[in-house]
Amino acid sequence: MPPAVAVSGLAKRYGQVTALDGASWKADVGRITAVLGPNGAGKTTMVECCEGLRRADSGEVRTLGVDPWRAGPDHRARVGVMLQDGGLPNAARPLRLLHHLATLYARPAPVADLVERLGIDEFAGTSIRRLSGGQRQRVALAAALVGRPEVAFLDEPSAGLDPHARLEVWDLVRSTATAGSAVVLTTHSFEEAERLADHIVVVARGHVVAEGTLAEVTHGGRLEDRYFALTGRSVA
Amino acid sequence: MRSAPDPARSAPSPASAAASRGAAAPGLHRVLSQARFETGTLMRNGEQLLVALVLPAAVLVGLVHSEAVSLGDGRRVDLAVPGVLALCVISSAFTGQAISTGFDRRYGVLRLLGASPLGRTGLLLAKAAAVLSVVALQLLAIVVLGAVLGWEPHLGGIPAALAAILLGTWAFVALALLLAGTVRAEGVLALANLVWLGLLALGGVVVPGTELPGRLAPVVELMPSGALGDSLRAALVAGQVRLGDWAVLAAWGLAATLLARRFFRWGD
Numbered sequence: 001m002p003p004a005v006a007v008s009g010l011a012k013r014y015g016q017v018t019a020l021d022g023a024s025w026k027a028d029v030g031r032i033t034a035v036l037g038p039n040g041a042g043k044t045t046m047v048e049c050c051e052g053l054r055r056a057d058s059g060e061v062r063t064l065g066v067d068p069w070r071a072g073p074d075h076r077a078r079v080g081v082m083l084q085d086g087g088l089p090n091a092a093r094p095l096r097l098l099h100h101l102a103t104l105y106a107r108p109a110p111v112a113d114l115v116e117r118l119g120i121d122e123f124a125g126t127s128i129r130r131l132s133g134g135q136r137q138r139v140a141l142a143a144a145l146v147g148r149p150e151v152a153f154l155d156e157p158s159a160g161l162d163p164h165a166r167l168e169v170w171d172l173v174r175s176t177a178t179a180g181s182a183v184v185l186t187t188h189s190f191e192e193a194e195r196l197a198d199h200i201v202v203v204a205r206g207h208v209v210a211e212g213t214l215a216e217v218t219h220g221g222r223l224e225d226r227y228f229a230l231t232g233r234s235v236a
Numbered sequence: 237m238r239s240a241p242d243p244a245r246s247a248p249s250p251a252s253a254a255a256s257r258g259a260a261a262p263g264l265h266r267v268l269s270q271a272r273f274e275t276g277t278l279m280r281n282g283e284q285l286l287v288a289l290v291l292p293a294a295v296l297v298g299l300v301h302s303e304a305v306s307l308g309d310g311r312r313v314d315l316a317v318p319g320v321l322a323l324c325v326i327s328s329a330f331t332g333q334a335i336s337t338g339f340d341r342r343y344g345v346l347r348l349l350g351a352s353p354l355g356r357t358g359l360l361l362a363k364a365a366a367v368l369s370v371v372a373l374q375l376l377a378i379v380v381l382g383a384v385l386g387w388e389p390h391l392g393g394i395p396a397a398l399a400a401i402l403l404g405t406w407a408f409v410a411l412a413l414l415l416a417g418t419v420r421a422e423g424v425l426a427l428a429n430l431v432w433l434g435l436l437a438l439g440g441v442v443v444p445g446t447e448l449p450g451r452l453a454p455v456v457e458l459m460p461s462g463a464l465g466d467s468l469r470a471a472l473v474a475g476q477v478r479l480g481d482w483a484v485l486a487a488w489g490l491a492a493t494l495l496a497r498r499f500f501r502w503g504d
Contacts (some may be wrong), residue, residue, distance in 0.1 A: 051351045053503075073260035077353040087348025089340060091277050103269040104353045106259040143348070 001066060003028075004029045004151045004182030005050055009169055012045050013051035019045040021206035022059065026192075027151070027199065032173060032183045037203030043186045044082040044084065046203065047153050051081050064150060077105050080149030082190070084156055086140045090129040094139045097128070098146055105147040114142040117172055119165065135163045140168060154175060154185040158192055170196055177182060183226050190224045204231040262354035270354055270362035275369050278332060286434070288374055295442060296441065306447045310439040310473060314389070314450045317382040318397070318468035319442030324374035325401055325464060326441065329367050329408035331432040337363070337416035339458065340423030342410035346502045352376075357433055367409055371401065393471035400471060402484040404464035411460070417500030435461040460488040470479050 003026040008088065011022040023024045027033035043163035048054040050059050050155045052075075061068060066075050081087075087098060091196070095115065102108035115121050117136040123131060142159050156168045157173065165188045173196060177183045187193055193200055200217045202210040210217045218226045258267065299305065299316040307315040339348050350356045379387075405461050416424050435441050440451060440462030445453040456462035467481035 052349055054349055073263065073266070073355055073358075076355060078262035079351070081348060081351040083344045083348055084343040087344035089345045090343055091281055092273075096273075096276075100269065100273045101352065104261055104266050106261050106408065110361070167380040175356060 001029055003027060003059065004064060005033075006062045007046065007059070008048065010046060010056050010061060011058045012042075012049065012054065013057055014033065015128055018206055020049075022204065023206065024059075024210045025201045025210045025211050027180045027182050027184045029137060029150070030177055030180055030194050030197040032177045032185065033199040033201060034197035035184065035186045035201045035203060036188070036190075036227060037186075039233070041203045042206045043203050047155065047184065047186060047214060051153055052076065053081060057150055078149055078150045080144040080152035080154075082152070082154040082157060083142035084186075086136050088126075088128045088136060088139060091127055093125060093127050094131075094142075095124045097139070098142055101143055102115065102146050107148065108146050109148045111142075111146060114145060118142055120170060134165055137161060138165065138169070141172070144186045145172070149183045151184065154183065156187055157185055158187070158189065158196075190222075194223050202227060202230050214219055245470065253471040260404075264352050264360065267361045267365065268398065269357050270349075270359065271365035271369065273361060274336075274366035277357060278328075278336070278370055281427055284332050284336075287331055288324070289377055290371060292320050292323050292374065292378060295323060295386070295436070296378060296381060299442060303399075307336065307442075307448055308444050308447055311386075311388070313382065313387045314387050314473055316442065316457035317378065317389070317467050318472040320382075320466050321375060321397075321401070321472075322441050322461070322465040323377060323406065323436060325371055325404045326408055326432060326435060326461060328370045328374060329405045330412045331428045332370070333363065333367055333409055334412035334416045334428040336417070336425050337413060338428075339422040341502065342415060342504050343463075344417045344503065350502055368404060371405055375401070389472045390475040393440055393473075393475035396466055396471035396475070400464060400482065400485070403482055403489065407460045407464075407485045407489035407492065410489050410496055413500060414492050414496040417502075418494060420504075424450045435459075439465075441465045448504060460485055463488075 005027040007026065008022050008024045010023045022040065023046055034049070035043050045054060049056050050063050050068060052063070052071055055069045064075065064078055068075070068079070098111045098115065102111050115124065118139055118141065119140060124136050129138060131139070137157065137160065141154065144152055144154060154173070158169045161169060173183055173185065183208055197214065200210070200212065201208055203215065210226070214223065217223070276286070279485055296316055300313045306381070306411045346359065386416065412428070415427060418432050419427065440446060440448065440456035442465065444466060445456035447460050448456060457466070461486035463481040470476040470478045
């Protein structure tokens with residue numbers, strides 16, 4: 001089966017700043033791919049190119065076999081997106097927002113299930129503006145999954161969550177992959193990558209410096225040690 | 237003749253799993269759904285309602301009952317209602333839309349919806365539909381209040397008034413998007429409110445340019461606010477079409493649309 005996401009030689013510059021300089025990696029259907037890398041390494045730019053939010057300067061990006069830049073609505077319906085800053089309208093309440101987003105899809109997931117699973121019903125009547133960071137994150141995750149995507153891009157889905165909420169999120173991410181989606185998540189958590197990822201991509205200085213299963217990337221060592229060796233530990 | 241059993245029928249293959257999901261709702265449905273959502277958000281927002289309905293209504297009552305401000309020759313209520321209709325357009329199409337879009341951009345909402353089946357074009361169409369429905373509600377409220385206050389419009393001028401309102405809505409939405417897509421959200425909040433106040437006082441909206449201090453009149457005629465106010469007064473007081481004002485509105489609409497297309501940034 002062709003990979004759900006295939007990136008080769010991806011380059012992107014912002015003026016004088018080179019964000020990505022020939023990055024190549026892939027993500028498979030039914031598996032969780034974790035993208036690790038220091039802030040500013042180019043993770044977000046890379047994922048945004050795969051989501052069709054940014055256009056690559058050069059190289060090739062294929063999401064579900066299609067160039068995501070300017071891809072049509074039916075393609076976008078197959079791709080779920082959770083942005084780091086949430087992307088949620090401040091004034092709306094979670095339930096109204098999720099029910100609205102569901103109307104954009106022909107065959108959405110049942111909103112009630114997502115809401116119950118992520119514990120959103122506890123704060124369903126509070127506007128997004130008044131939610132805690134972790135609560136907002138759960139709504140953003142539900143927003144990414146409400147269209148039953150074939151590929152879900154999740155930007156730090158469990159950052160800032162308490163341990164219970166984090167387990168719920170991990171369960172949901174795992175069952176999304178088990179149901180046949182490709183999940184691509186960016187993370188700074190070694191624990192998250194070790195426990196959850198089937199496939200690991202390490203990004204540094206605009207390049208992919210390692211890619212493979214946990215064992216392939218770490219050679220049997222600790223992910224944390226390997227990560228610092230790959231990304232150049234710079235301790236102030 | 238019977239063919240061999242199709243393996244895809246007996247076990248769910250990835251292809252059939254994919255076919256059972258992952259399609260967008262129809263385009264018109266998406267746009268109308270987003271328009272309803274945005275209108276609902278606007279109507280639930282206290283500050284927006286204040287600017288969209290309460291303040292224009294208060295301005296109308298104040299203008300009709302006080303003689304402090306000269307509105308020109310004619311019955312005060314007949315001169316005041318068209319000006320307040322123009323103010324409504326500026327409230328929703330410019331101030332309300334600039335602030336909501338500015339903050340949606342800041343919080344990544346524009347990026348998220350751009351990546352959703354709605355898309356960027358769908359979002360813009362939905363915003364236009366939402367603004368037009370809010371403007372329609374405002375017009376209804378002001379027309380009813382005007383009638384209570386004794387307003388007698390020139391009925392023959394209603395089509396011309398509607399045309400002016402559509403042109404004015406276009407010009408002010410385009411200006412709102414130009415502002416919201418280029419300036420930080422806090423700056424948009426401050427500027428959009430300041431411009432609203434400035435246009436109310438000196439922009440020829442409710443007080444015609446001819447009643448403002450002499451040097452302002454020629455400037456106000458070329459502003460979208462003055463052109464909208466004057467064309468509505470001409471239509472609803474005398475049943476006249478002022479093509480020059482329509483041209484001014486269209487020129488602002490075109491210029492702001494082109495600039496917004498060029499400079500609008502979807503993310504912060």
